[in-house]
Amino acid sequence: NKMALSSFDIDAPRWDQSTFMGRLKHFFNITDCRTAVLPDSRLDEAKALVESCRAGSTPPGTSVEQLYYAKTRLYQSCVNTGSAGHCWLFIGKTVWLCSQMAHVYNTIEMLETKHANGSSLTLILVVEAVLTAFVLFLRQIGVAYVTATSTALATAVGLNLYTKKAPPLVARWVPFAAVAAANCVNIPMMRQQEILNGIAVTDENGNKLGHSKKAAVKGITQVVISRITMAAPGMIILPIIMQRLEKYKFMQRITFLHGPIQVMLVGVFLIFMVPAACSLFPQRCSMAVSKLEPELRDSIVSQYGDKVQLVYFNKGL
Structure with missing residues (x-):
């Protein structure tokens, strides 16, 4: 030992x-x-x-x-170890349960998916935006909150109107479209400083080479894909399961338990989908020097010649 x-x-x-x-x-x-x-x-x-x-x-x-x-x-x-996408206020601190386990917002969004009218869906999406914006830097909260909520709400309400004559199952999938749209806005808004100023890139040995906006975009894109994948099974498969279960008489007698049952099942999905979705892409992401911004590329080439072909960076979570 x-x-x-x-x-x-x-x-x-x-x-x-x-x-x-x-x-x-x-x-x-x-x-x-x-x-x-x-x-x-x-x-x-x-x-x-x-x-x-x-x-x-x-x-x-x-x-x-x-x-x-x-x-x-x-x-x-x-x-919080200060990796990409983390608010600097919490670096080195024990993360609060509600922010560390922020993916549970998917559970909230599954509530009332069968009868997601304007008011209930608005409440669901507002709560979701609060949770995902919770660890943002204070100056970014307002913009991220308003933008993410507006996008998700517009998507959900618009699709609700569009699917009024569609089969019930299609209407049950509306919240997933809203979640996907919200993630496409939430993540870039949470990490807007990286998009504006670039993310730190290093060589294979960890030597810092500069900051790249293109690397930030690649990392954030992979995170968005992971987050949507994380929510997909619970919000696509579960409505099918619930639709079939609700045909049974015993389920019709316990309608008051439909919400808790959905929450429990989404939790089961998330236990497996959170690690699976986070594993889709390497945490230490790489990018060819030739695909970097011209200024950074020229700087690397002038210092290292063709010795450095790839740069590495933390894609975040």
């Missing part, structure tokens, strides 16, 4: 992050919902253990497995 700890790199990924299965194992660990009920003292202990390991002073008797548990199950899931 001592020999293993002497060469142990706490910041190295436990699984190969270049493969989907490796990323899936990683995200299944850091999205373990059981960590939500752990006391703050356990999270503080995990953070202290990770930091002591980084400083080279791991407590005697600590195993590699304990270090992995502290890092991937507790530290990475509950402490």
